[in-house]
Amino acid sequence: MSVTTHDASRSHPGQQKFAALLLGAIGVVYGDIGTSPLYAFREALRPFVHDGVTPNEVIGLISLMIWTLTVIVTFKYVLFLLRADNEGEGGTLSLLALLMKKTSRHATIFFFAGIIGAALFIGDAMITPALSVLSALEGLKLVTPVFTPYVLPIAIAIMLLLFFVQSVGTASVSKLFGPITLLWFLVMGLGGLVHIADDPAIFAALNPLYAFDFITHAGLVGLVVLGAVFLTVTGAEALYADLGHFGRKPIQAAWFAVVFPSLALNYLGQGGLVLANPQAASDPFFLMFPEWAILPVVILATAATIIASQAVITGAFSLARQAIHLGFLPRLEICFTSASNTGQIYVPAVNLALLLGVLALIFAFGSSEALATAYGISVTGAMVVTTILSFQFLRVIWGWSVLTALAALLPLLLLESIFLGANLLKIHDGGYVPVLIAGGLMIMMWTWKKGTLLVREKSARSDVPLMQFLASIERKSDHAPVQVPGTAIFLTSLPDMTPGVLLHNLKHNRVLHQRNVILNVKTAPRPYVAETDRVTIERLSERFIKIQLLFGFMEDQDVSKALPLCRKAGFDFEIMSTSFYVGRRKLVGDPNTGLPAWQDRLFIAMAGFAIDPSDYFQLPSNRVVELGEQMVI
Incomplete structure (x- = not known):
């Protein structure tokens, strides 16, 4: 008995942690996909409403939606890409x-x-908040038409507040994400379950043949x-992007236990409602609920869409x-909003760009119906x-062989x-x-990638190999710099090259310190680097040391925090007698060489948004010396 009790007590914390991750995954990972029922079926029905919706069209559309969720989300993302x-x-x-x-x-x-995928994701991050919040707030019109003029102002106010609080951090707010989104999924599932009984013929949508029949007979429409x-x-x-935050098993468990069943029930319920009452096609989601429940559901839907917006x-x-x-973007300011979770970050430049984009979309389109065409x-x-990247991953x-990888992914790609x-086809209706x-x-x-390569090439022409420089500097002569x-x-x-800032310091100040460190901060092609692999030290001569700090691409490149690791690795120093030398480069465009004139101007403008290297690498502010130079590109 004692062994059983001991094992149970040991497994309890693990179960609690898994439950917390599962709840968090429901709130963050599935927040976006959980708001799709607000508008997806309504928009799919729209081309058929003018001449009356037929039962085959309703069943075919619901079948398409459920099997799209099954093939793309379940098979591709949940079971494979994770x-x-x-x-x-x-x-x-x-x-x-x-x-x-x-x-x-x-x-x-x-x-x-890769950059196409990244750019498209950022575009999605602009459209999702605008579309989701507008679609939720438009449910207020069903409560009373009095709310109609206020939908847009309320949406704008919510967006301003949402983006304003990003700088504060989402650690405390995110604890509410899971429970609210879980309640949202349960309400959606229950609402759908009730209306399946309106016309049980909707169960035919579970047969994929109805989806195939719809596609083959619907023509251009x-x-x-x-x-x-x-x-x-x-x-x-988001399933794939948030893998590192929650882990594969909690994300998979959340999908199969809560999210997929709730979505399937809701879409079946919307279909059953429209089969029984074709007039409900105007807004099948909110019309699933009794009149007294519409306002609470609108409030819950708005909360869910804000969470979905926060997630993207x-x-x-x-x-x-x-x-x-x-190396795809200049070094922008990155603020950490949590002392314990490095994933909770705030990038002011990106936040401002997203806010301006979202507000522009809300003003330009004015309704979720118009915005859905752009989505x-x-x-x-x-x-x-x-x-496409997954194909190379399999290979x-x-x-896997080429044929096996093609057999697995070609149907999905098609x-x-x-x-x-x-x-x-929606390009002209806002898809542009x-x-x-x-x-x-x-x-x-x-x-940015092309420009930085050009700057590196131009720098290399005037660079002096480090070992050649050390050989010359260590020679005894009357012109040796003052130590x-x-x-x-x-x-x-x-x-491997002599830093330009070191050469400028020698040229203008004619001094050399007692100890000199060539510090290179490198990004590894993996998310995180163990502290044991962070520091590499190489002694070059009596006065020169080379240190490399290695960070993962998901980590904060904090040199100050890495300095104690340098001490452990054998580089002992006193911070109050240490100076950090950083080069500041002013770029001057030359249309006759390097980049085209328009790209010159763009690259120089982007470089202007980059934060100071001393801030980016979080160097001790009172120990930094900056030396500048001009470069024609």
Whole structure:
């Protein structure tokens, strides 16, 4: 008996932790996909409403929605992609970093695939809050038409408040995410279950043949409708992107135990309601509930959409940090809002860009019906990119043959390509918006990567190999620099070359410190690096040491926190007699060399948004010396 009691007590904390992760996954991971029932079926029915909705159309659409959830979310994301992790981390850029670490073949193709996927995700992060919150608040019109003029102002106020609180952090608020979203899913499931009884014929939608029959007989209208059907899986990319926050098993358990059953019941219930009462096609979600319950459901729906918005905003912050560390964006200010969870970050520049984008979308479209036409392209595009990268993952990481990988992914790629084609038909109705957003972001990331390579090449022409410099500086001569006491740490991105800031210091000040450190901060192509692998020290001469600090692309590159590890590794120093030398470069455009004139201007403008290296690497503020130079690009 004592053994049984002991085992139970030991397993209890593990069970509690798993339950907390499962609840958190319901709130954060599935917040976005959980708001799709508000508008997906309504938008799919819209082309058929004018001449009356037939039972076959209703059953066919519900069948399409349920099987789209089954094939794309369950099979692709929950069962497959959650296993395609980069040391526990998921997402497009994480997968790209893993592939670039393992192979250099087709590097250019996969680089562009990665930035396309990242850009589309950011576009999704702008559209999701606007669409979700508007669709929830529009339920107020069913309570009383008096609310109609106030839907837009309330939506704007919610958005302003939501983006304003990002700087405070979401640690305390996120504890409410899981319970509220769990209640939302239970209410959705119960509401759907009640209305299945309106017409049990809706159970025929569980047969995939009805989905196939709908597609083959609906003609061009059916292709247009597919764009709306795909709204059922918006937020599926969050499954993969949030893998590192919750782990594979809690995300999978949340899907099968709560999320998928609730979504399926709700869509079946909406279908049963419309079969029994075709007039309900105008807003099948809110009309599922009795009149007295509409206002509480609208309030709950609004809370759920705010949580869904928070999830994609947080995802955009994480993706921006990955992009910065992988060299796709300039170094932006990253603020940590939790002392214990490094995943809770706030990127002011990204937050402002998202806020302006969301407000512009709300003002431009004015309703969820109009905005739904712009939605879908970014989601389907990101999914196609992920599938393409997954093919390389199967080949390189799991060692599958080309034929086996094609057999596994080609049907899925064809299905997603059909959905992408259907959404592209909405280009003229507002679908150009996410295309423009993603296109602009792609050009920015490509320009930054191209520009930084050019700057590195130009720097290399005037660089002096480090060992050659040491050989010359250690020679005894009448022109030797004056040696001063203390330690000088010179930051450089090229550890085998003499840092430009060191050469400038010698040229203008003619001094050399008693101890000199060539410090290189490097980003590993993996999410996290163990502290034991953080520091590498190499003694070059009596006065010179080379130190490399290695960080994962999900980590804060905090040099100050890494300095104690340097002491443990054998580099002993006194901080009050140590100076950090950082170079500041002013870029000057030259249309006759390097980048085209427009790209020159864009690259220089982006460089202007980059924060000071001393802030980015969190160097001791009172120990930093900056030396500047001009460079023509």
